[in-house]
Amino acid sequence: MKKILFIQTAFIGDAILSLPAIQKLKEKYSDCEINVLCIPQSKEIFDASPYVSKTIVLDKKKNHKSLFASFKLGRELKKDNYTSIYSSHRSFRTALIVFLTGVKDTFGFNNSSLKYLYKNLVEYKPQEHEIQRNLDLIGFNYQADDWQIIPEISVDKIIQEKISAFINGKNIKNNFIAIAPGSVWETKKYPKEYFEIIIDHFLNKGLQILLIGGEKDKYLCNFIVEKFSQNVFDASGLFSIIESIELLKHSIILLSNDSAPTHFGMCAEIKVLTLYCSTVPGFGFFPYNKKSRYLSFNDLDCKPCGIHGHHKCPINTFDCGKKLLPAVVISTMEEMIND
DSSP: OOEEEEEOOSOHHHHHHHHHHHHHHHHHSTTOEEEEEEOGGGHHHHHTOTTOSEEEEOOTTTTTOSHHHHHHHHHHHHTTOOSEEEEOOOOHHHHHHHHHHTOSEEEEETTSTTGGGSSEEEOOOTTSOHHHHHHHHHTOOOOTTTTOOOOOOOOOHHHHHHHHHHHHHTTOOTTEEEEEOOOSSGGGSOOHHHHHHHHHHHHTTTOOEEEOOOGGGHHHHHHHHTTOSSSEEEOTTTSOHHHHHHHHTTEEEEEEESSHHHHHHHHHTOOEEEEESSSOGGGSOSOOSTTOEEEEOOOOTTOOOOSSOOSSOTTSOOHHHHTSOHHHHHHHHHHHHHO
């Protein structure tokens, strides 16, 4: 029996976008065991995958912060006797851990740090979607839109009941609009005053609005909610990743920045409209199901200003956000809702 280790120790969104590759690995080797090495924040995602046998946590900020701790982890993984390792993460630390496992059949991208420590190098294609890149890594040959695979997660009855109780308790109808206004990066955040204009428009159409996000998004979400007297609800910081995905299944559309909630929407298989401020869809993290779209104001010499974004606009204009007008967003959302 094949025993596979899949490594993805990047952000939450990256973790979700690695699930289709794991699903295809399990399809290819039906009797294999697939374990995943991930960070603490994404463990919940892989635990909810019906294709993952076990998750192993790499805590870069605490337990495995030092090079010695990473060395020790690699030696511990060697005891598990993996037959293959696939690493979609490209860091120096990851390559070192892979090397220390002693596994012969290893796969990594050709732009990885210490790339020659991998037995098999796979071309990293920056023009492709992250889903496609991960499928390339495992050698899955897709045609046309075959790569648009929805990430599968298992949601137990307890979570379903928790979400239903929240929705019923707030008297929220199942045709609400979900909005995720936050991001780790300030230059990825669409202007809050624009979100307010969009919310006001759809409130006047008789729709309810639910704001979602993590604990760090509570201040922003509360600020927006307080602008309205009714029918705007704040769920930020209340739910885990898997619970948030289950919550989104009850919405008619999600409006999100270029951040993790976009990928939650793919798991929920709902309509998602993603707004790109300082980043661009071409980086390969856009919503890809047939129901979804994205918007980006691209007529700027300064865009994109970075892969992840910044804590402040480098030239102090933030035109990438300000010139993506609410009227365009509203018009697109209405088309999507009515489609």
